[in-house]
Amino acid sequence: MRRSRAILTVLTTGALTAGALTVLSPAADAASTLGSAAAGQGRYFGTAVSINRLSDATYSSILNREFNSVTAENEMKIDALEPQQNQFNYTTADRLITRANEMGAKVRGHTLAWHSQQPGWMQSMSGTALRNAMKNHITQVMTHYKGKIDSWDVVNEAFDDSNGGRRDSNLQRTGNDWIEDAFKTARAADPAVKLCYNDYNTDNWTWAKTQGVYNMVKDFKARGVPIDCVGFQSHFNSGSPYPSNYRTTLQNFADLGVDVQITELDIEGSGTTQANTYANVVRDCLAVTRCNGITVWGIRDSDSWRASGTPLLFDANGNPKQAYTSTLAALGGSTSSPSPSTSSSASPSPSVSQSSGTRACTATVTVNAWTGGFVTSVKVTAGSAALTGWTTGLTLPAGSAVTNSWSATASGTSGAVSFTNVGYNGTVPAGGTTEFGFQGTGSAPSTTATCTAR
Numbered sequence: 001m002r003r004s005r006a007i008l009t010v011l012t013t014g015a016l017t018a019g020a021l022t023v024l025s026p027a028a029d030a031a032s033t034l035g036s037a038a039a040g041q042g043r044y045f046g047t048a049v050s051i052n053r054l055s056d057a058t059y060s061s062i063l064n065r066e067f068n069s070v071t072a073e074n075e076m077k078i079d080a081l082e083p084q085q086n087q088f089n090y091t092t093a094d095r096l097i098t099r100a101n102e103m104g105a106k107v108r109g110h111t112l113a114w115h116s117q118q119p120g121w122m123q124s125m126s127g128t129a130l131r132n133a134m135k136n137h138i139t140q141v142m143t144h145y146k147g148k149i150d151s152w153d154v155v156n157e158a159f160d161d162s163n164g165g166r167r168d169s170n171l172q173r174t175g176n177d178w179i180e181d182a183f184k185t186a187r188a189a190d191p192a193v194k195l196c197y198n199d200y201n202t203d204n205w206t207w208a209k210t211q212g213v214y215n216m217v218k219d220f221k222a223r224g225v226p227i228d229c230v231g232f233q234s235h236f237n238s239g240s241p242y243p244s245n246y247r248t249t250l251q252n253f254a255d256l257g258v259d260v261q262i263t264e265l266d267i268e269g270s271g272t273t274q275a276n277t278y279a280n281v282v283r284d285c286l287a288v289t290r291c292n293g294i295t296v297w298g299i300r301d302s303d304s305w306r307a308s309g310t311p312l313l314f315d316a317n318g319n320p321k322q323a324y325t326s327t328l329a330a331l332g333g334s335t336s337s338p339s340p341s342t343s344s345s346a347s348p349s350p351s352v353s354q355s356s357g358t359r360a361c362t363a364t365v366t367v368n369a370w371t372g373g374f375v376t377s378v379k380v381t382a383g384s385a386a387l388t389g390w391t392t393g394l395t396l397p398a399g400s401a402v403t404n405s406w407s408a409t410a411s412g413t414s415g416a417v418s419f420t421n422v423g424y425n426g427t428v429p430a431g432g433t434t435e436f437g438f439q440g441t442g443s444a445p446s447t448t449a450t451c452t453a454r
C-alpha cells in the first residue's frame with residue numbers, strides 16, 4: 001500500500017530580521033535530487049538495494065530522497081526465491097517491493113535465469129530437468145510479481161568474457177536455445193513487463209562480447225523472439241574502463257528496436273576523474289532516446305561490492321561526493337546553482353533585499369511526512385553576498401525527534417533544533433544554494449526555518 005504523504009514547500013526567511021513567508025510550488029525543488037532530475041529527462045535513476053541495510057537510517061534516508069527505481073541486490077535471485085525446488089520464498093523480496101511502492105519507485109527484477117547464485121538443487125541439475133526447472137522458476141516468479149515490476153532481467157551474463165560466444169554453464173549445456181526459451185516463457189508469464197538481457201563488459205562497441213550480445217539481439221528481433229531491452233551493467237574500473245564509444249554502443253543496440261538501460265553502474269576512482277566519467281555516462285544515456293534509466297549498484301561507497309574502489313556517489317558517511325554533483329548536473333539538476341525562482345520569491349522579504357556585502361541567507365523547507373515519521377530537506381540560499389557558513393533553526397512538535405541528518409551537523413534532537421554547515425558546503429556563492437536534510441520520528445516539523453549567515 002502506498003502511504004499518503006504531505007509534501008509542502010515553504011520559503012522562510014530569518015537571516016538577520018524576521019521575514020515574510022512565501023509559498024512556492026513543489027516544482028521549485030524538482031531537480032535537486034537524482035530521481036527528480038532524471039524524471040525531468042523522462043528517465044529513472046535507481047539503485048541496488050540490500051534489504052538488510054534498510055535499518056541503517058543514513059542509507060534509508062538517502063534511498064528515500066534520491067532514487068525513483070530500485071533493484072534488489074541479491075533478494076530476487078534464484079537461490080533467494082526458490083531455495084528448494086518448487087518452494088518459493090517471497091517474504092524478503094516482497095518487503096523490498098513494499099518499500100519501492102512507498103517511495104513511488106519502479107522496480108527492476110534481477111534476475112530469473114543465471115549461471116550464478118543458483119540454489120544447490122539447481123546447480124546439480126542438467127538436461128531437460130534443468131530446462132524445465134528454469135522455465136518453472138520464470139513462470140512462478142513472474143506470476144507472483146505481475147504488475148509490480150517495470151523490467152525483468154530474464155537472462156543474466158550468458159556470454160563468454162572474451163570470445164563473443166556463449167559462456168559455458170549448466171544452462172548453456174541444456175542447448176543453445178535456452179535463452180530464447182527463457183524469453184518466450186517470460187512473455188507468456190507476463191506480457192506487460194519489459195524483458196531484458198543483462199550483461200557486463202558489453203560497453204565497448206569493439207569488444208567481441210559486445211558484438212556477441214548484439215548479434216543475439218539482432219537475431220531475436222529478426223525471428224520474433226520476444227526481447228524488449230538490453231541492460232548494460234557498466235561496472236567500470238581500470239580493467240574495464242568507460243569506453244569513448246559507449247554512446248555508440250547504446251545507440252546501436254537501441255537501433256535494433258530495444259530499450260537500453262544502465263543497470264549496475266559503478267565507476268572505481270575518486271575526485272574529478274570519477275566525477276567526469278559519471279557525467280559522461282549520464283550524457284551518453286540522455287543522448288540515446290531509448291535509454292530509459294540508470295541504476296547505480298549501491299548507495300554509499302561502503303555499501304558497494306567493490307567498496308575499496310570507492311565507486312559510488314556517496315561516501316561512507318552518506319555525504320554526496322563530487323561524482324554525485326556532476327551526475328546531478330548532467331541530469332539537469334543542481335545543488336548549488338543560483339535559483340531564480342527562489343531568489344525572486346524571496347525579494348519581498350527585507351532580510352534578503354540588502355546591499356551587496358551583507359551576508360544573509362534563506363531556508364526553504366520541504367517536508368515529506370507519513371504517519372509516525374518524516375524526511376525534511378532544506379535548501380539554503382545565499383543572498384547577494386557569498387556565505388562562508390550558515391546555521392538554520394526550526395522547531396519540532398512535542399514528541400518528535402531528529403534521528404539522522406545529512407550534509408549538516410545537528411544540534412539538539414527535539415524542540416528547537418539547529419543545523420550548521422559541514423566542511424564542504426559552508427561556502428555558498430552569492431545567490432547560490434546548498435541542501436541538507438534530516439529524518440525523524442513523530443509528526444513533521446514546522447516549515448518555518450531561520451537562517452543565520454556567516
Ligand code: 9MR
Pocket residue numbers: 073074116117200233264305
Ligand atoms: O552485488 C552483489 C553481491 O552482493 C553478491 O555477493 C554477488 C554474488 O553473485 O552479486 C553481486 O551483484 C552482481 C549482480 O547480481 C550481477 N552483476 C554483477 C554484480 C556484482 O558482482
